[in-house]
Structure formats: structure tokens, C-alpha cells
Amino acid sequence: NSKERNIGKLIQDRLPAEIRDLLHLAGQLGRKLGLPVYAVGGFVRDLLLDRPNQDIDLVVEGNGIALAKALAEELRGRVREHQKFLTSVVIFHDAKGAESRIDVATARLEYYEYPAALPTVELSSIKMDLFRRDFTINALAVRLDSTPFGQLVDFFGGQRDVKERVIRVLHTLSFVEDPTRCLRAVRFEQRYKFRIGAGAEKLIKNALSLKLMDRLSGPRLFSEYQHICDEADPPACFFRLDELGILRAISPHLALTPNRRDLLCRLREMLTWYRLLYFDEPAQAWLLYFLGLNLNLNYAETSAHFHRLGLPEVKKTEILGQREQMRAVRGKLETWQRQDDVGRTKVSVLCDLLRSISLECLLYIMASTDNPGLQKNLSRYITQWRREKADICGADLRRLGLAPGPLYGRILKAALEAKLDGEAPNAQSQLRLARKMLEGVPESGGKSCDRPMRK
Ligand code: CTP
Incomplete structure (x- = not known):
């Protein structure tokens, strides 16, 4: 009972030739090996939404590793396989010589065990694979080995939800199974300007009242936090996480005050400005927003947040050390600026003050100061003065x-x-x-x- 539709034409019209060729190749190999093969997940979602996505995830009904090996041979790449889970990654070089990868998973019926509360239904293995997923919009697949090529497989209303711009879960235990999905729901909602559906919102609230966020490991939380910081509008995600009570569930100290909200927006502007400069020194977005979220929190409180994210002790000491240094230099910067306003100091004095301040802390100071003169000088420091070298050697x-x-x-x-x-x-x-x-x-x-x- 999948809502089938052929999207071969969308694939033809919307995808770059190289990706299209890969999909056709996977389909041909599937046919040759007698293995049904599907492109699944975010790739299909973004194809329907007409947004670029180069991350092809394949699911094979049968022996996924065999298909991965055949694919690697054709692409002159290699396979990294995880026999235990029957998953593999094909690693190869694309037309421009850059390293590229395709995930190939195996869908097997006997693999999944479901909580007793869920109805027991006979599912094909691709249906079962899609049923395990987080949201309906991510539970779409395109069959690649069939003729005609490009049959869209939609068992759970994913197409409807893409059209209605709503985030829905596939079953009531989705957030219980995996509480990171609370954060993912917000991330997709904000990225696509969708809306978390009323049912899903209730289930999130329910997961929070069951304190399920406490069960999330530090590294999983950190990884999701990083994904949020890599989105186009992280503050929008944080505001929504706050509104839904998810931030407070992670730590009561993280509730967003008006000052924190304002700072997060300023940090977003600052990052946009810095990224437009195209320097080869990337700023770590997660760190910048981490500093913003911890505005006005003391060493011990911020330190607890580091622990919650599972970050190593040395990293914590290094970053909190940088923050202390930044706090110590702020007063001196204001004084320097007052002297500069009346022409009574030098650029080299400013450079001396800032020499050991990390890039993220520099951006943070620039975002949080209301002094336009200091802002201008900090921007010149970041773009010019800190890179300057003597002309003699x-x-x-x-x-x-x-x-x-x-x-x-x-x-x-x-x-x-x-x-x-x-x-x-x-x-x-x-x-x-x-x-x-x-x-x-x-x-x-x-x-x-x-x-x-x-x-
Ligand atoms: N998935 C899931 N539950 C999670 C993480 C992932 O069900 N907690 C499923 C979703 O179906 C998702 C797929 O695994 O589409 C791949 O995960 P990921 O690469 O994290 O997500 P994408 O949907 O590709 O999102 P993004 O565009 O952010 O890469």
C-alpha cells in the first residue's frame, strides 16, 4: 500500500549528471545481481524539495555488501564493510578527483525487534527499514533497479507531509526509541520552514516529561548540537528548542534569556560576515554558539555543560581558559578604544592585547560589543592586522x-x-x-x- 509515483523525470531534471549516473549504475547492478536497490532518506526528501544533496544512501533488499562491492569495482573505489550490520561504504573519487562516498545498507526482515506496543504487521524488508526511521519526510525511497526507473516508494505519507510542510513521526514510540529525534525534529523544521505536527509535538513533550533527554550520551548530544550549529540559522533552532522546553531538559541553566537570544543572533551575523571573507582559517561555529549559550554562566556551570556534551577534559580546560582570557581583556579593550578615540594609543598595543585570544573569542567580543569604534578596530584586527608580517626577515x-x-x-x-x-x-x-x-x-x-x- 505504498503511494507509488514515478519520479524518474524529477531525477532527470533536478540532479546533476554525475549523481544521476550513479543512481542508474546502482540500479543496473541491482538488476544484474537480482537485488532490489533503493535510494532512501534525506536524499529523496531533498530531491522532492528541490534542494541539493549529494549524500546518497542506498538500501538493498538482500546482500547489500555484494552490491557495494560491484559498485566499488565499477567506480574504481573500495569498500569498507561492517559485516556485523551488513552495512558498507563505497569510497571512490568523483569526476573532479574529490573523495566521495555512498552508504549501502542491507534491509533484512528478521533484523528488527519492535516494542510490544507496536502492531505486528507483515512488512517487506524495505518497508520495515523505512518504518525504523525518524520522520515521514525521511521515510521515502526511490527504487533504482526497476523498469521504468525511479519508482517512488511512500508507505507512510512522506509526500503528503513534504507538500503540507509538516514534521510527523511514524509511530508513537519514535522519540522513546531515540530522543535525539527531538532535536532533529526542530532542525528539520527550521531548515525547511516546516512545522512540527501537533501529534509529534505532544510526543516530544511526553518524552521530556519522561526525562528521556537524560538518557542521551554526551557524544550523541554533541553531534546533534554540532549539526544544529552547521545549519543556516542556528539561533532559530535554539529559540525553538527553548520554546519546546528541550534546552531546559538538557540543562536548566540553558534557558534563553533576552540577552542570550540577542547575542545568538549577533553571533550568527558575525559568522556570516567572517565566512564571506574566505579566510582559510575556519571558525568553529559550535564553539561560538556554545559561548553564547553560556552567557553569564560561571566556570562551574559552563564546565558542567562541557561534561554533558561528553567533551574531553583537556578541551574543556583549553576553551574555558580562553574564555577567562577573553573576559580579562575586555576592560582593557574598552580603555584602549577610549585612548584610540583621542589618538593616544597605537595599533601595536591593541595587537599585543589580542595576540593570544582565539579566533572564536575574537568574533565573540566583536559580536557582543556595542562600541562601534572597537567593533571596527576588531574587524581590522581579524581581517588584516593579525595576519600582518614584517617586510624584513x-x-x-x-x-x-x-x-x-x-x-x-x-x-x-x-x-x-x-x-x-x-x-x-x-x-x-x-x-x-x-x-x-x-x-x-x-x-x-x-x-x-x-x-x-x-x-
Ligand atoms: N535517521 C533516523 N533517526 C535518527 C537519525 C537518522 O531515523 N536519529 C534516519 C533518517 O531516515 C535519515 C537517515 O537516517 O534520513 C540518515 O540520517 P542523517 O544522515 O543524519 O540525516 P539526513 O536525513 O540525511 O539529514 P541531513 O540532511 O541533515 O544530512
Whole structure:
């Protein structure tokens, strides 16, 4: 009783040729091996929604590993198999040479055990595989080995729910089976601007009152938290998690105050700004939002959140150390800015203050300050000053007759500072500065490496 429809034309029209070819290839191999093969899950959902998704998940009724091996051979790739679960990953290089992967799972009827509360029905193995999934919109499949190619398999109303833009579960125990689905529901809802259906919302509330979030392991929670931070609009997800009581279920300290809400939005703007700069130093979104969510919480409270996310102790110490450093420098930054406003300080002084502040903390300070002058200077620091180097190097100093040693570092630092402050903007003026610094240094007797060499 699946609502069948052929979506071969959608596949033809909406997918890039390379993905299309992969789907056809999997279908051909399925036919050859006599194995029904389906593309399933998020890939199909996004195909209906016309959103790009390169993550092909295949499910095979029968021997999934055999199909994966055949696929790998055709794609000149390799297979990593998990015999125990009969799942595998085909790893290969795409047309551009980038590493790509396709998950291939096996659907087997005898594999699943269901709680007694669920009706026992005879299900085909693909139906059973789809029934295990979180939401109806994720429980769609396209059959690839059939003729005509591209039969959509929809046992649970996924097409209707895509059309009605609603997140529904397949059965009442969905959140009990896997409480991360409470977070996933919000993530999909916000990503697609869907609505969590009334039934699903009730079941989420029920899961919260049963304290099921407490059963989630740190790493699973962290992984879901990271997925949220990688969405286009993480604050929207956090607001909704707050509204549904999910944040409070994770920790009572996480409830969103107006200040936290405002900060989360500012952090989103800041990340968007930073990402547009295309620097090859990526900012860790999860960390930035973590700092935002922990606004006004003390060391012990924030530390507890680290534990809840299952993060290692060293990571916690490192990040909380960075936060303490950031807190310590904030007052000094305001003072520096006041002096800068009246032309009584230097860029190099600001750079000195910020040198050991991590990128995420820099973005955090910039997002949370209301001082436009400081904001502008922080943005110049992030985009320009922190990347600046002196225009002279060790080789130049050696040519001046200076033997390698600690003085090198001091001179190069002074050259950089003079450059930042506009006092020595180029190599020539920095060399002049170096010579001047060397004037006071006694000539080398040969041994110490901190003095000029005899010319
Ligand atoms: N799934 C599930 N319950 C979970 C996690 C995953 O039922 N807790 C199922 C869903 O059917 C989902 C599929 O496994 O479609 C693949 O999971 P994942 O890759 O996490 O999700 P996608 O739907 O591909 O989502 P995204 O677009 O975020 O990658």
C-alpha cells in the first residue's frame, strides 16, 4: 500500500549528471545481481524539495555488501564493510578527483525487534527499514533497479507531509526509541520552514516529561548540537528548542534569556560576515554558539555543560581558559578604544592585547560589543592586522651582519610593530629601524649568537 509515483523525470531534471549516473549504475547492478536497490532518506526528501544533496544512501533488499562491492569495482573505489550490520561504504573519487562516498545498507526482515506496543504487521524488508526511521519526510525511497526507473516508494505519507510542510513521526514510540529525534525534529523544521505536527509535538513533550533527554550520551548530544550549529540559522533552532522546553531538559541553566537570544543572533551575523571573507582559517561555529549559550554562566556551570556534551577534559580546560582570557581583556579593550578615540594609543598595543585570544573569542567580543569604534578596530584586527608580517626577515638581518639569536625575534617584532603603527611601512624603513637597534649592540667576539657577526 505504498503511494507509488514515478519520479524518474524529477531525477532527470533536478540532479546533476554525475549523481544521476550513479543512481542508474546502482540500479543496473541491482538488476544484474537480482537485488532490489533503493535510494532512501534525506536524499529523496531533498530531491522532492528541490534542494541539493549529494549524500546518497542506498538500501538493498538482500546482500547489500555484494552490491557495494560491484559498485566499488565499477567506480574504481573500495569498500569498507561492517559485516556485523551488513552495512558498507563505497569510497571512490568523483569526476573532479574529490573523495566521495555512498552508504549501502542491507534491509533484512528478521533484523528488527519492535516494542510490544507496536502492531505486528507483515512488512517487506524495505518497508520495515523505512518504518525504523525518524520522520515521514525521511521515510521515502526511490527504487533504482526497476523498469521504468525511479519508482517512488511512500508507505507512510512522506509526500503528503513534504507538500503540507509538516514534521510527523511514524509511530508513537519514535522519540522513546531515540530522543535525539527531538532535536532533529526542530532542525528539520527550521531548515525547511516546516512545522512540527501537533501529534509529534505532544510526543516530544511526553518524552521530556519522561526525562528521556537524560538518557542521551554526551557524544550523541554533541553531534546533534554540532549539526544544529552547521545549519543556516542556528539561533532559530535554539529559540525553538527553548520554546519546546528541550534546552531546559538538557540543562536548566540553558534557558534563553533576552540577552542570550540577542547575542545568538549577533553571533550568527558575525559568522556570516567572517565566512564571506574566505579566510582559510575556519571558525568553529559550535564553539561560538556554545559561548553564547553560556552567557553569564560561571566556570562551574559552563564546565558542567562541557561534561554533558561528553567533551574531553583537556578541551574543556583549553576553551574555558580562553574564555577567562577573553573576559580579562575586555576592560582593557574598552580603555584602549577610549585612548584610540583621542589618538593616544597605537595599533601595536591593541595587537599585543589580542595576540593570544582565539579566533572564536575574537568574533565573540566583536559580536557582543556595542562600541562601534572597537567593533571596527576588531574587524581590522581579524581581517588584516593579525595576519600582518614584517617586510624584513632573518636573512636580511644576517646580511646586516647579525648572527642568529634571540635578538632576531626582538628586531622582527619591533619591525612589525612599527609597520602596524605606520612608522615603518616598508622593508626599507624597517631595515633602517633594524640598523638603529643594532647600533647599541657590541660587536661579536664570535661565540654569542645574540650579537652582530664581524663583517
Ligand atoms: N535517521 C533516523 N533517526 C535518527 C537519525 C537518522 O531515523 N536519529 C534516519 C533518517 O531516515 C535519515 C537517515 O537516517 O534520513 C540518515 O540520517 P542523517 O544522515 O543524519 O540525516 P539526513 O536525513 O540525511 O539529514 P541531513 O540532511 O541533515 O544530512
